[in-house]
Amino acid sequence: MKIGQYLKYYLNVKLIGNNFLRYQRIKASSKKIIPLKWRTDILAPPLKIDAKTKELIAKHYLEGQFVSGVRPVAWVTSGAPVEILKALDYYVLYPENHAALCGARRKVVDISSEAEKAGYSRDICSYARTDLGATLSKKTPVGRLPKPDLLLACTNICQTVLSWYRVLAHYYNVPLALIDTPFIYGELRDHDVEYVKKQLEDLITIAERVSKRKFNYNNFIRVAKYSKEATELWLEIMKCCKHKPAPISVFDQFIQMAPIVEMRGQKITIDFYWAMLKEIKKRISDGIGAVKNEKKRLLWDNLPIWYKIRYLSEYFGERGISIVASTYTNAWGELASLIDYSNPLESMAKTYLNPILNHGPKYKLNKMKKMIDEYHIDGVILHSDRSCKPYSIGQIDQRNTISKECGVPSLLLEADHNDPRAYADLQVETRLAAFVEMLK
Amino acid sequence: MLRIAALGIDVGSTTVKIVGVNDTGGITWHHLEQTEPSIEKQTARFFDIIKEKIENLKDIPVIATGYGRNLVKEAIRSVTEITCHAKGIYKEFGHGGTLVDIGGQDSKVIVIDSEGKVIDFVMNDKCAAGSGRFLENTATRLGYKINEIGDLAMKADIEVPISSTCTVFAESEIISMIASGKDTSSILKGLHKSLIKRIVAMIRSVNFMPPLLLSGGVVNNIAIRKMIEEEMGEKLIMPTYPQLMGAYGAALIALDENK
Numbered sequence: 001m002k003i004g005q006y007l008k009y010y011l012n013v014k015l016i017g018n019n020f021l022r023y024q025r026i027k028a029s030s031k032k033i034i035p036l037k038w039r040t041d042i043l044a045p046p047l048k049i050d051a052k053t054k055e056l057i058a059k060h061y062l063e064g065q066f067v068s069g070v071r072p073v074a075w076v077t078s079g080a081p082v083e084i085l086k087a088l089d090y091y092v093l094y095p096e097n098h099a100a101l102c103g104a105r106r107k108v109v110d111i112s113s114e115a116e117k118a119g120y121s122r123d124i125c126s127y128a129r130t131d132l133g134a135t136l137s138k139k140t141p142v143g144r145l146p147k148p149d150l151l152l153a154c155t156n157i158c159q160t161v162l163s164w165y166r167v168l169a170h171y172y173n174v175p176l177a178l179i180d181t182p183f184i185y186g187e188l189r190d191h192d193v194e195y196v197k198k199q200l201e202d203l204i205t206i207a208e209r210v211s212k213r214k215f216n217y218n219n220f221i222r223v224a225k226y227s228k229e230a231t232e233l234w235l236e237i238m239k240c241c242k243h244k245p246a247p248i249s250v251f252d253q254f255i256q257m258a259p260i261v262e263m264r265g266q267k268i269t270i271d272f273y274w275a276m277l278k279e280i281k282k283r284i285s286d287g288i289g290a291v292k293n294e295k296k297r298l299l300w301d302n303l304p305i306w307y308k309i310r311y312l313s314e315y316f317g318e319r320g321i322s323i324v325a326s327t328y329t330n331a332w333g334e335l336a337s338l339i340d341y342s343n344p345l346e347s348m349a350k351t352y353l354n355p356i357l358n359h360g361p362k363y364k365l366n367k368m369k370k371m372i373d374e375y376h377i378d379g380v381i382l383h384s385d386r387s388c389k390p391y392s393i394g395q396i397d398q399r400n401t402i403s404k405e406c407g408v409p410s411l412l413l414e415a416d417h418n419d420p421r422a423y424a425d426l427q428v429e430t431r432l433a434a435f436v437e438m439l440k
Numbered sequence: 441m442l443r444i445a446a447l448g449i450d451v452g453s454t455t456v457k458i459v460g461v462n463d464t465g466g467i468t469w470h471h472l473e474q475t476e477p478s479i480e481k482q483t484a485r486f487f488d489i490i491k492e493k494i495e496n497l498k499d500i501p502v503i504a505t506g507y508g509r510n511l512v513k514e515a516i517r518s519v520t521e522i523t524c525h526a527k528g529i530y531k532e533f534g535h536g537g538t539l540v541d542i543g544g545q546d547s548k549v550i551v552i553d554s555e556g557k558v559i560d561f562v563m564n565d566k567c568a569a570g571s572g573r574f575l576e577n578t579a580t581r582l583g584y585k586i587n588e589i590g591d592l593a594m595k596a597d598i599e600v601p602i603s604s605t606c607t608v609f610a611e612s613e614i615i616s617m618i619a620s621g622k623d624t625s626s627i628l629k630g631l632h633k634s635l636i637k638r639i640v641a642m643i644r645s646v647n648f649m650p651p652l653l654l655s656g657g658v659v660n661n662i663a664i665r666k667m668i669e670e671e672m673g674e675k676l677i678m679p680t681y682p683q684l685m686g687a688y689g690a691a692l693i694a695l696d697e698n699k
Contacts, residue, residue, distance in 0.1 A: 396645050403560055403647055412562065426507065431563060434522035438558050 005069035025055040042317035061142035072211035075148040086265035087220035099130035103306030103418040125387040126418035156181040196349035223265040228339040233273035235333025245289025246324035251313040253329040254304040295320035302383035303417035361394025380410035411435040448690025451508030454544025459687040479508040501694040524689030530556030539653040590661035596625035636667040
């Protein structure tokens with residue numbers, strides 16, 4: 001570690017940046033001002049925890065600007081076994097989360113075009129294009145992204161990450177650790193667990209070598225505990241939406257899921273979700289619903305449409321419709337039970353084999369049927385995401401089965417989670433309007 | 441003077457339709473024009489026409505539908521063409537089914553239950569090769585009128601497959617086919633088949649409920665009717681005014697709201 005780099009890091013992050021962001025959060029929380037554009041006539045006021053979310057995210061990316069040379073840096077896929085890296089004190093960057101942030105801030109067309117100019121097809125996932133565009137052009141709304149020392153890709157979410165991370169490995173000339181998770185067609189098989197466990201052991205060796213640090217088993221157990229506790233809290237928050245009216249909508253969930261994805265394994269994440277759970281329970285006891293006058297409740301399938309969060313939230317809010325649950329946000333909480341401290345590596349192998357996208361479409365369908373029942377769902381919106389093929393495959397059959405067996409109407413909404421060029425306002429509005437008319 | 445209790449206006453991408461209904465929901469008047477660039481001016485003119493035919497336009501409820509539905513200032517509110525088509529069809533037949541509506545800009549498949557309620561729908565508006573515009577463009581390119589090509593396609597013994605998935609590229613494919621001496625009727629037959637395959641794929645993507653119903657301007661095209669029946673193995677039922685179902689449904693909704 002160079003002293004100059006460390007001083008810069010300490011001064012900008014620890015001494016000034018973090019304290020300034022904390023002060024901003026306290027100031028914002030004390031004023032209790034509702035943003036001018038917020039539709040208080042149809043929606044509950046913003047969650048108080050929002051200010052904390054902003055602080056956490058801002059601190060995370062601020063640290064990223066100065067962390068190179070101070071802590072080892074890893075870029076990882078969203079479903080990667082990050083606990084191993086966290087135990088070695090890696091600073092972990094999630095290109096998917098960064099891309100989503102670019103989407104929410106409407107920077108994707110500009111940044112993604114940089115990748116397209118370099119020859120990457122528009123048929124590639126828009127997260128990948130945003131990340132590759134940001135890598136090539138250095139464009140980002142967060143200031144600067146740290147260069148990775150290690151790349152970690154886990155195939156439990158899709159196969160695109162394989163090629164995407166190979167491009168990054170070539171570009172940055174850094175090692176790429178790959179966790180290959182066999183697809184689960186039926187039950188989880190012992191040899192699959194053994195196969196992934198062996199790769200986790202290899203990952204420890206690679207991560208030690210890159211960071212020049214020794215893996216500490218106690219640290220690892222502590223991080224795993226933090227991960228498990230945070231995911232359990234997240235699931236508890238999701239379950240609160242079974243209540244009528246639902247205290248938060250899926251749009252709140254999309255925003256508040258950032259810490260569970262990119263800050264898993266940290267104590268701060270547990271504190272954050274404890275505070276959020278407390279606020280939500282208060283909403284329930286006060287009878288506050290995310291949508292005022294909740295008349296209908298929907299289930300969302302697939303990733304959010306990041307650049308249309310506000311529009312969709314208001315569109316449904318105006319009509320007394322609350323989207324109370326989603327397969328996507330739920331997925332981040334349903335793995336928790338698999339973590340077992342007495343057998344951490346094996347249980348971690350099971351955990352990371354188990355994401356919804358590593359199972360066949362029928363697995364997701366069964367989850368949806370269960371959620372329709374438990375969350376008292378009146379209709380389902382299946383976002384057919386041009387970018388996310390593994391999530392979108394089978395949706396036509398899932399839609400028909402839901403209509404037939406659950407008796408609730410469902411809508412297939414064609415869009416893209418990050419690229420607004422694959423979204424047509426007028427066409428989406430017609431579909432939504434017709435769907436709302438069906439719900440009446 | 442006409443007896444009109446409610447009005448429905450369907451502002452589509454190709455045509456604008458207005459329908460007036462009496463107290464019992466029967467069509468008493470309708471008017472249809474090609475869609476003009478300025479929808480506000482065109483719909484205002486529609487209402488000028490009707491003002492001359494009835495006395496109390498102000499008291500008559502109007503519901504707008506179609507892609508330009510939000511631009512009709514005279515409407516009390518707008519309703520999507522999905523709901524309006526279902527309403528119109530149910531009123532005419534008294535039963536549900538699976539309605540295929542092939543419009544100028546989009547195609548829709550709407551499943552209507554035995555009480556006239558929409559229980560499912562799919563739309564194709566991303567690709568012109570699944571809409572009426574596909575036939576219109578290529579007919580023009582071949583020098584035929586839109587109402588001639590169905591009969592011509594039916595005369596062909598063999599069908600020339602069209603491989604392009606895009607309206608624009610299909611045009612250039614057709615030009616090269618003509619250049620290589622392919623028979624126009626056979627090309628047209630292939631063209632119709634290409635559209636029908638897309639429509640049938642849409643029908644198969646919903647929980648199909650018989651009977652099979654067809655609306656939209658393409659109802660007049662015999663080749664479309666025959667090919668859908670062949671592909672689906674179902675007899676088609678068509679309304680009396682296939683192009684007016686959206687506007688008719690809108691008028692019926694307006695009538696209900698006034699009761």
